[in-house]
Amino acid sequence: xxxxxxxxxxxxxxxxxxxxxxxxxxxxxxxxxxxxxxxxxxxxxxxxxxxxxxxxxxxxxxxxxxxxxxxxxxxxxxxxxxxxxxxxxxxxxxxxxxxxxxxxxxxxxxxxxxxxxxxxxxxxxxxxxxxxxxxxxxxxxxxx
Amino acid sequence: xxxxxxxxxxxxxxxxxxxxxxxxxxxxxxxxxxxxxxxxxxxxxxxxxxxxxxxxxxxxxxxxxxxxxxxxxxxxxxxxxxxxxxxxxxxxxxxxxxxxxxxxxxxxxxxxxxxxxxxxxxxxxxxxxxxxxxxxxxxxxxxxxxxxxxxxxxxxxxxxxxxxxxxxxxxxxxxxxxxxxxxxxxxxxxxxxxxxxxxxxxxxxxxxxxxxxxxxxxxxxxxxxxxxxxxxxxxxxxxxxxxxxxxxxxxxxxxxxxxxxxxxxxxxxxxxxxxxxxxxxxxxxxxxxxxxxxxxxxxxxxxxxxxxxxxxxxxxxxxxxxxxxxxxxxxxxxxxxxxxxxxxxxxxxxxxxxxxxxxxxxxxxxxxxxxxxxxxxxxxxxxxxxxxxxxxxxxxxxxxxxxxxxxxxxxxxxxxxxxxxxxxxxxxxxxxxxxxxxxxxxxxxxxxxxxxxxxxxxxxxxxxxxxxxxxxxxxxxxxxxxxxxxxxxxxxxxxxxxxxxxxxxx
Numbered sequence: 001x002x003x004x005x006x007x008x009x010x011x012x013x014x015x016x017x018x019x020x021x022x023x024x025x026x027x028x029x030x031x032x033x034x035x036x037x038x039x040x041x042x043x044x045x046x047x048x049x050x051x052x053x054x055x056x057x058x059x060x061x062x063x064x065x066x067x068x069x070x071x072x073x074x075x076x077x078x079x080x081x082x083x084x085x086x087x088x089x090x091x092x093x094x095x096x097x098x099x100x101x102x103x104x105x106x107x108x109x110x111x112x113x114x115x116x117x118x119x120x121x122x123x124x125x126x127x128x129x130x131x132x133x134x135x136x137x138x139x140x141x142x143x144x
Numbered sequence: 145x146x147x148x149x150x151x152x153x154x155x156x157x158x159x160x161x162x163x164x165x166x167x168x169x170x171x172x173x174x175x176x177x178x179x180x181x182x183x184x185x186x187x188x189x190x191x192x193x194x195x196x197x198x199x200x201x202x203x204x205x206x207x208x209x210x211x212x213x214x215x216x217x218x219x220x221x222x223x224x225x226x227x228x229x230x231x232x233x234x235x236x237x238x239x240x241x242x243x244x245x246x247x248x249x250x251x252x253x254x255x256x257x258x259x260x261x262x263x264x265x266x267x268x269x270x271x272x273x274x275x276x277x278x279x280x281x282x283x284x285x286x287x288x289x290x291x292x293x294x295x296x297x298x299x300x301x302x303x304x305x306x307x308x309x310x311x312x313x314x315x316x317x318x319x320x321x322x323x324x325x326x327x328x329x330x331x332x333x334x335x336x337x338x339x340x341x342x343x344x345x346x347x348x349x350x351x352x353x354x355x356x357x358x359x360x361x362x363x364x365x366x367x368x369x370x371x372x373x374x375x376x377x378x379x380x381x382x383x384x385x386x387x388x389x390x391x392x393x394x395x396x397x398x399x400x401x402x403x404x405x406x407x408x409x410x411x412x413x414x415x416x417x418x419x420x421x422x423x424x425x426x427x428x429x430x431x432x433x434x435x436x437x438x439x440x441x442x443x444x445x446x447x448x449x450x451x452x453x454x455x456x457x458x459x460x461x462x463x464x465x466x467x468x469x470x471x472x473x474x475x476x477x478x479x480x481x482x483x484x485x486x487x488x489x490x491x492x493x494x495x496x497x498x499x500x501x502x503x504x505x506x507x508x509x510x511x512x513x514x515x516x517x518x519x520x521x522x523x524x525x526x527x528x529x530x531x532x533x534x535x536x537x538x539x540x541x542x543x544x545x546x547x548x549x550x551x552x553x554x555x556x557x558x559x560x561x562x563x564x565x566x567x568x569x570x571x572x573x574x575x576x577x578x579x580x581x582x583x584x585x586x587x588x589x590x591x592x593x594x595x596x597x598x599x600x601x602x603x604x605x606x607x608x609x610x611x612x613x614x615x616x617x618x619x620x621x622x623x624x625x626x627x628x629x630x631x632x633x634x635x636x637x638x639x640x641x642x643x644x645x646x647x648x649x650x
Contacts, residue, residue, distance in 0.1 A: 048406070052256060056318070
């Protein structure tokens with residue numbers, strides 16, 4: 001049975017709806033919910049020495065901001081639900097990181113919003129959602 | 145808002161400082177050159193001749209400092225058990241992130257640390273250095289360059305491991321590391337705190353001078369010459385070129401406008417790729433000539449004809465240029481590699497050993513093969529350095545001169561940014577980590593950009609080369625004293641890899 005449901009969030013209205021859908025599914029299946037926020041980051045970029053030196057500090061700041069701006073407000077708004085809900089923040093490529101987190105938590109379902117990409121951006125880089133669908137071994141639900 | 149105004153005011157201050165210098169340089173013309181040359185020549189001449197003290201072997205002068213670096217590289221190669229051959233697979237696994245814990249993602253990756261360190265060394269050494277070696281020592285010099293590059297890998301391995309092991313972590317989370325830290329801390333552990341401190345200070349002073357010279361003035365000077373020769377602009381107005389370059393450098397290192405640096409850091413690998421790609425195309429088009437070229441290089445290495453000094457002469461030219469190009473044993477790369485956040489210092493050593501391989505073995509060999517295959521070396525008639533490389537490439541692709549000029553400019557810029565960081569770390573080691581001391585170093589650095597571009601300062605450049613090599617006096621001594629502890633760590637690390645205690649994540 002799916003006892004852990006992973007929801008990928010990005011602070012948009014779309015991901016808000018994904019969380020609501022995740023909550024409904026979790027109640028139906030008596031599962032726990034993990035909300036994951038991924039900070040876009042690549043280990044293969046080229047940096048100046050100064051950036052490398054400050055990287056650890058920046059990383060901590062980025063994680064804190066993600067908690068404060070996106071994750072905590074969402075967790076607070078869900079506090080009234082009678083569910084076990086936890087949150088996590090991770091650096092990486094969105095699709096890869098979500099699959100990784102899903103595997104770590106033994107998730108039976110990944111729920112995402114449409115992750116608001118349109119037009120040229122998704123033409124060039126491919127949409128995160130379609131990459132997720134191509135790579136995942138865990139069932140994915142995309143909430144419109 | 146406040147940050148912005150600091151940026152603007154420091155840039156204003158920079159311009160204010162630079163204007164009179166460049167105006168003076170323009171008015172005085174060669175006058176200022178002569179004064180500066182005289183001062184440097186008389187005051188620092190003895191220092192330069194001490195560092196480059198040469199013995200004459202078979203009629204070819206051999207600077208002892210080159211021997212100092214090469215012997216260190218050879219000793220470390222044997223002592224570390226040919227780590228540069230046995231450890232390459234592990235290096236590549238580390239780069240691919242096989243051993244990186246996903247929970248630590250977002251920290252500086254091994255790849256990023258390597259790329260940053262490479263951007264400090266890839267540059268004129270690869271393009272001009274090889275040409276110098278081939279024009280003076282014949283094609284055979286290439287062979288000895290490769291051998292020296294391979295040995296240098298073990299030296300890089302050792303110094304970068306030490307750099308991470310003894311780096312300083314500050315309460316706010318930023319890190320500083322490099323030879324000045326491992327010399328003082330590592331030797332204090334061995335009960336030699338006073339020797340460690342002396343060597344660390346010696347290294348730091350030389351590194352600061354090196355950052356003004358070889359890492360700054362020399363780069364600006366060469367970039368200016370290349371741009372002036374190729375495009376015919378700024379030919380008489382080196383000071384203006386220098387001023388523009390100084391403002392761009394200043395806006396990155398003082399103004400913290402990282403976007404400029406980011407753009408360069410992305411274009412530089414592209415340029416390096418373009419350079420290697422073009423070389424590959426030329427080599428593929430002349431595929432059938434490659435065996436002949438290799439024979440020419442090997443023959444030249446062991447039984448050269450018509451080269452002064454015979455085999456020894458060829459050997460010396462190759463070793464010299466390899467030492468100039470990959471800086472193994474100098475200690476500069478250890479500063480860049482120290483920024484990586486890992487609980488295993490050895491991992492950074494493994495990754496760093498790829499640096500001389502990419503820098504000297506791959507890129508330099510490509511250049512050398514192109515020079516030999518196109519036959520450019522045979523009719524070099526007075527061409528040396530960048531001009532020889534350019535003529536070799538242009539004999540196949542006439543447009544390549546423009547690409548090369550832009551590449552040289554960008555390589556020079558990224559090398560300046562890297563060396564400003566190396567110099568700054570040594571400056572703050574000596575004078576403390578405060579905003580004021582950092583700003584004063586950065587302002588002086590920018591002033592030297594203008595001086596480097598506007599004047600042809602032979603003795604100053606001699607001095608800057610000498611300062612970079614002088615860094616290796618303290619560093620190599622430290623490497624000998626601490627190689628035992630690195631070897632012990634290496635054994636421990638290898639056994640934990642074998643037992644699976646160090647986990648694979650992929």
